[in-house]
Structures are given as structure tokens and as C-alpha cells.
Amino acid sequence: MIRYLKRGKDVQVRADDDAKVRATVETIIKDIEQRGDEAVRQYSRQFDNWDPADFRLSQAEIEAARKSLSAREIEDIAFAQKQVRNFAQIQRDSMQDVEVETYPGVVLGHKHIPVNAVGCYIPGGKYPLLASAHMSVLTAKVAGVPRIVSTAPPYQGQPHPAIVTAMSMAGADDILVLGGVQAVVAMAVGTPSLAPVDMLVGPGNMFVAEAKRQLYGRVGIDLFAGPTETLVIADDSVDGEMCAVDLLGQAEHGPTSPSILLTTSEKLAHDTMAEIERQLKILPTAGIAAQSWAAYGEVIVCDTDEEMLQKADEIASEHVQVMTRDPDYFLANMTNYGALFLGPRTNVSFGDKVIGTNHTLPTNKNARYTGGLWVGKFLKTCTYQRVLTDEASATMGAYCSRLCHMENFAGHGEQANLRVRRYGTRAEVPWYQPVPFEA
Ligand SMILES: NC(=O)c1ccc[n+]([C@@H]2O[C@H](COP(=O)([O-])OP(=O)(O)OC[C@H]3O[C@@H](n4cnc5c(N)ncnc54)[C@H](O)[C@@H]3O)[C@@H](O)[C@H]2O)c1
Ligand SMILES: [Zn+2]
Numbered sequence: 001m002i003r004y005l006k007r008g009k010d011v012q013v014r015a016d017d018d019a020k021v022r023a024t025v026e027t028i029i030k031d032i033e034q035r036g037d038e039a040v041r042q043y044s045r046q047f048d049n050w051d052p053a054d055f056r057l058s059q060a061e062i063e064a065a066r067k068s069l070s071a072r073e074i075e076d077i078a079f080a081q082k083q084v085r086n087f088a089q090i091q092r093d094s095m096q097d098v099e100v101e102t103y104p105g106v107v108l109g110h111k112h113i114p115v116n117a118v119g120c121y122i123p124g125g126k127y128p129l130l131a132s133a134h135m136s137v138l139t140a141k142v143a144g145v146p147r148i149v150s151t152a153p154p155y156q157g158q159p160h161p162a163i164v165t166a167m168s169m170a171g172a173d174d175i176l177v178l179g180g181v182q183a184v185v186a187m188a189v190g191t192p193s194l195a196p197v198d199m200l201v202g203p204g205n206m207f208v209a210e211a212k213r214q215l216y217g218r219v220g221i222d223l224f225a226g227p228t229e230t231l232v233i234a235d236d237s238v239d240g241e242m243c244a245v246d247l248l249g250q251a252e253h254g255p256t257s258p259s260i261l262l263t264t265s266e267k268l269a270h271d272t273m274a275e276i277e278r279q280l281k282i283l284p285t286a287g288i289a290a291q292s293w294a295a296y297g298e299v300i301v302c303d304t305d306e307e308m309l310q311k312a313d314e315i316a317s318e319h320v321q322v323m324t325r326d327p328d329y330f331l332a333n334m335t336n337y338g339a340l341f342l343g344p345r346t347n348v349s350f351g352d353k354v355i356g357t358n359h360t361l362p363t364n365k366n367a368r369y370t371g372g373l374w375v376g377k378f379l380k381t382c383t384y385q386r387v388l389t390d391e392a393s394a395t396m397g398a399y400c401s402r403l404c405h406m407e408n409f410a411g412h413g414e415q416a417n418l419r420v421r422r423y424g425t426r427a428e429v430p431w432y433q434p435v436p437f438e439a
Contacts, residue, residue: 105392153179394424
């Protein structure tokens, strides 16, 4: 039996919040479309109090940012980037082009072509999330994207030097300091000094995620990667302190970030809730974490691992930390999650910052149909074909002709008929029925 010891905001309230964000974003996009750069500037002033002569940083500004960091900071960024690059390269290498003779004389293939220009949004409203630079820019680079634009909002009124350095070390071609909806739209439609990109990637708050969603179709997007969510699945093999740390560690992302504990131990559930109250008195970011825990935090008690599995798949959380005696049960059976963190030795923060898997992951139940950002998202899998022999052309032509006839497609049918006439012999294809264009 599944019991809730704590529930988050109900579904209707969340839907109303989403509708408000949708309307706000729609208005901003329309306005920028009509008034262009001037509107981009206006929103940057309004939301971020930011109105520089050029949103794009010069080479000198990029170098100055790097010089302001310590050797230790540079080395830490380089370490994280090495792990991300390494795993992205392994994933790239796992994607093979194919070319196969699928029918005598018929050759089909596909190849992976990088998107020509991408725009990477690096969040920076509440925290300077430099790790997103590795996740988006570096992964695009490994995929072979020729032009990479990268943007982040100003942080406390300035370009953040560590974000700028991480973008530059990852290989961004253009670095902008611009945040929110206005940044995403500017990259998608272009500005007087910036050619538009073909695809937008990267996480962001609900305004950024919704702006990408609304622009989808005009440009590509990676996935819906909105406010962070975390699910901890635990049994009595771990304690309340660890569960509380791992829930609050992600609740601090923002006031709308759900953190959920799913457990078979009622004692652990109570211990964790008490620990959360204790830690909220000392965590420096408790201002945000306490809000999201109060509004979105949940504690759910189940009787068995099977029940936890069913509930976890229904929640379809972005991050799922499994700290049970048999985490592999969840790896083998779970189907809806952005990323799994197996066992107490790892945790979501490792994935967010350093270990090498991508931290840009699906939220809002989008894990039902997609995984997170990875090198494959920057590659278009495009097919091609060749027919090598007259015989194969005539045979495919005859089948195609009859199939077109069933669909009343005379023009398509004639494309096929022409091949039968040119490359076939009537004797070989007695089922050929030339209808409209036969001489
Ligand atoms: N899903 C993922 O993979 C993932 C990964 C990392 C971070 N995140 C999420 O990224 C988000 C980062 O959020 P953030 O706010 O710190 O930074 P952000 O850069 O995403 O957003 C800041 C921008 O929001 C805009 N904005 C703020 N208030 C607005 C309003 N009322 N109307 C319109 N625009 C407004 C401003 O222009 C500002 O520049 C968090 O929600 C975090 O959970 C998600
Ligand atoms: Zn996080």
C-alpha cells in the first residue's frame, strides 16, 4: 500500500502556474519578433538590469575573465570538462554509420550529420551554473557542431568569470551575456550582429524552458529541461541524514523544484523529515530550499521495492537516486527517469558537476519519452539510398507502382512506372500495368 506522509502542491495549482508562464513567454516572444533588438534590450534591463553596449564579449573580455580565476579553479573546471568530454566521446563512438545491401541490388544507409549552428543557454539567475557550459558547449563540440553560440545572464550585475571561462575552455565560438527568454529568442531569430542558430539547447528556469518549447519547430531544441527535480528511493540500509542532504541538495535549485523521498521504511521517512527541518536551520541556501520543500516536497511510504518501482515510473523524475540493498533491481526495471544514481557512494551533485554524465535532463514527466542531452542530440541521423542494378530498379518500381495505385497517387506511380519502362523488361515484370502515361 502506498501512503503519503507529505504531499506537494496539487496538480490544478501547478497547471495554473504553468499557464501563467506560458502567457508571459508568448507575450515576450511576440514583442521581440516585432521590435527586434530594442525589445531584447528592454527585457534585459527589466529582468536583469543589464544594458551593455554589446551583449557579445570581446576576446579581451574573455581573456580577462580567465585571468581573474585562480590556477586551482581553472584546473577544477578542466577536470570536470575532461570527464564530460571523455564520456561524450565514448557515446559518439558508439553511434555507427550504416550502409547495407538490404535487398539484392538495393543499398540503404544512414549517416550522422552535426547540426550547423547551436545556441547554448547556461543558467545564471540564482547561481552561476558554469557546469552547464561543459554539458552543452563541450558536448556540441564533441558532436562536431561547426558554430556554437553560448549565453548566460549577468550574475550580480557582471559577466560571471567562471562561466565565461568554462564556455571558452569548452570551445564556444561566440559568448554572450544575456539571460532568460530574451537570450533564447535572440539566438533563435538572430540579432544585427549575430546570425541565427539552428537549434537551442541547455537547461533553465521555467521561463527559459517554456521559451524553448514555444520556439520549437522554428528551431530545434534538445528537450524540455526546466526546474530541477529529484527523487530519492531508499530503504533502511541508509539513514535520514543522507536522504535529507540529498533531497535539500537539489531543492536549493529553485522554489519550484520538487524533491521526493520514496521509501519502504516508515522510520527512515520520519527521520528524514526531522533531519530536513534541522538542516534547513543551517543550510546557507535554506531560503530557497525551504520554499521548494514546503510547496513541492513529498514523502511516500511503500511496502515493497515493486511498489516503489511502479510509483517511481509514474513520477518520471529528472534525477533518481537509488539507495537500497539492491539498486540494480531499479536499473534493470525502471523505464522513466532522466538519470539514475545507483548506491550511496554517488549522488546527483556528482552528476551535476563532475562525474561525466550530462546534467541537462528531462523534467515535468518528459522522461516518459526522452533521455537527457547527449552527443546524439546534436547529430541528425540522415538516410540515403542507391539502387545498383536494372533488375532491382524494375522490381521496386513494379511494387511501388501498385502501392501508389492503392493510394490514388498517379504522379508517384509514374515515377515508379518510368523506372520499370527504362530499366525493366516486360517479360520480367508481367504484373506491370502501365496506366496513364504509356506511349
Ligand atoms: N533540467 C535540467 O537539466 C536542469 C539543469 C540545471 C539547472 N536547471 C534549472 O535551471 C534553472 C536556473 O534558473 P535561474 O532562474 O537560476 O536562472 P536562468 O538563467 O534559467 O533564468 C534567469 C533569467 O530568467 C528571467 N526571468 C526571471 N524572472 C522572470 C519573469 N518574471 N518573467 C520573465 N523572465 C524572467 C531573467 O531574464 C533571467 O535572466 C533552475 O530552475 C534549475 O533547476 C535544470
Ligand atoms: Zn542539481
